[in-house]
Amino acid sequence: MSEKYNKQYINGAWRDGSSKQVYDSVNPYNNEVIAHIKLANRDDIDEAYEAARVAQKAWAKSSADERKQVLRRAAGLLMERKEEIIGLMVKESGSSAVKAGSEFMVAVGSIMSAIEYVDSMFAPHVFPSLIPGKENIVYRYPVGVIGTINAFNFPLYMALRVVAPAVAAGDAVVLKPDSQTFITGGPIIADIFEQAGLPKGIVNVIAYDVAEVGDYMIEHPVPRIMSFTGSTSVGRHIAELCGKHLKRTSLELGGNNAFVVLEDADLDQAVDAAIFSKFMNSGQVCVCTNRFIVHRSLYDAFIERFVERAQQVPHGDPADPKVVIGPLINERQIQKVLGIAAEAKQDGARLVLEGKRIGNVVTPFVFADVDPQSRLAKTEIFGPIASIIPFDTEEEALAMANDTEYGLSGAVFSRDIVKGTAFARAVESGMTHVNDTTINMDMNAPFGGEKSSGIGHYGGEIGFEEFTTCKWVSVQKKPRAFPF
Structure with a gap:
């Protein structure tokens, strides 16, 4: 395991967090310490969001081919390290080999699926108008910066189902994995995309103690969307905060x-x-x-x-x-x-x-x-x-x-x-x-819940749209007759 995998990854730099707190990541089977992680504080969150904000402006101007090339290289690099990463998931999260292997493949699938939707960002939708001589055009844009907070149980997949479509759309991400599965939920993904040639600042990884930083990551002014996977009680709290600040949310919460x-x-x-x-x-x-x-x-x-x-x-x-x-x-x-x-x-x-x-x-x-x-x-x-x-x-x-x-x-x-x-x-x-299990993940299908199980979807075209926005432009091609 790389020595940098216990580090924060902010604006392309691997470094310790600025908090005085250190989190000990342990193997849940035998309590063996895997890594000591020096946590982030509010200053680190500021730096990560600012890096994402600046980098996203440039990445939004990247071409479809640039985005596809980065994503293809990332998928290839991930596959090259399949056995190593599966082993880390088993060690860090206590996953069985079957579960870790399945998660790995759906994580790769998230990247491959995102490639399919890149072109939609460059293909405006033209539709007719009831007004004579008018043409309507809808352009799709990246939403900007996404903050994402993930759970422990599927760390690699949960991260990539946000990071991959965000990269495809032209967004930037500040990723906060669960500290219990920090390595496979954050640094590995940052490392893969760094090697794939993604510009610095597009993906940032931080770990912190909520008791120290509170809701700062959620209430920060930079992110336009907060993505969260976890309990319904925490999801409700995040939704309340985002509603106050008029931020969009994508929430996958509890189930029964x-x-x-x-x-x-x-x-x-x-x-x-x-x-x-x-x-x-x-x-x-x-x-x-x-x-x-x-x-x-x-x-x-x-x-x-x-x-x-x-x-x-x-x-x-x-x-x-x-x-x-x-x-x-x-x-x-x-x-x-x-x-x-x-x-x-x-x-x-x-x-x-x-x-x-x-x-x-x-x-x-x-x-x-x-x-x-x-x-x-x-x-x-x-x-x-x-x-x-x-x-x-x-x-x-x-x-x-x-x-x-x-x-x-x-x-x-x-x-x-x-x-x-x-x-x-x-x-x-x-x-x-x-006639099938309740546990299904298909990268081209919308994954999400109703009622207290969440808001929004991950996966497929519907999931991709969660991380984009659109603008209607109308063009009046001949003079319009007004009623007064």
Whole structure:
């Protein structure tokens, strides 16, 4: 690992932050210290935003070919370092090899997808007018500087789904990864783009302690958009601050995703997807399944097969490529998950598989007959606890799926594709998948939530537009007749 990966990256310079505080980045499996990171303060945030503001003015004038060349080189450099970066993700975030490998490929996909949208910045849309002799033209522009604050669980992908389209659009970025996954969420990306020839100041990386700098990154006058991935409570706070300052937001927040198994579902297919949907990254995925809502005719068989499979999911050191369930990210999350399981037992949910703590790993808990109104069914768990709930009618299942403040992802299983698609469309979420896992990421599809799961999208043309703005120019080609 490069020695500069514990540094801030501001205006093309690798340096320590100006705060007196030092953050120790640790391997969540064995608590081994990976790096000592000297944190940033408000002065560093000022410098990063000012560098981005100045650099963006010039980058906005770059050609489509210049942007594409940088992005292609970045994708190539990333691929050259695939095994190294996957290893760092396993070490820094506790990701399994399967999860780290999957995240790596969608991160590369974010860059390749962004290349496809560069030309749209240089292709104005011309449309007719009701006024005789007038031509209407809409020009697309970069929005300017983007501030982005990301979560720990998909650090590489979360950063690149903002940085790549921003570079393609002609924007600049100040990136604040979660300190727990600072290296794979920030410096690696800065290093790749620096080597790819991106001008200094377009991508800046900082890490700080919120207790020291407060909301300064959000309220700073330079960024025109704040992108945030994390909890709904923090997202609401950021939205309030941005509303006060009339800044745009792109927020991917919490989820309480439902996985619905209809009466005509292929049970084997559903169980396969259910195991993946719950235990990928030890359940620390915003789009993982929280609630399995299963038709009563399949209910007992689903529980039996799900529990049997859950017992077989390998757990332990994520450095072992066979391991699926690795550590939870920190002690606070371990205590939260164990506390939810203890409360569920007290509330009367039927425990059909009891998990346990082994070091920093928590093995699967499975609860059946879960009360849809219980804390277990209402909480985004972010851990390996499965809740299974029976239903009798499709109307009842849909009502249960939608009875949540969240609306991020969902899944429905049915042999009838028309019925399954109709059900998916009726689920109040930004994404719902038919006969597939709740965990889906397609670089050409809009990834985002409804209700308390967020505002805006990442990915695809709709996601690209989040980081652009437009201007209407009309041209009157012959004299216009006015009424007075």
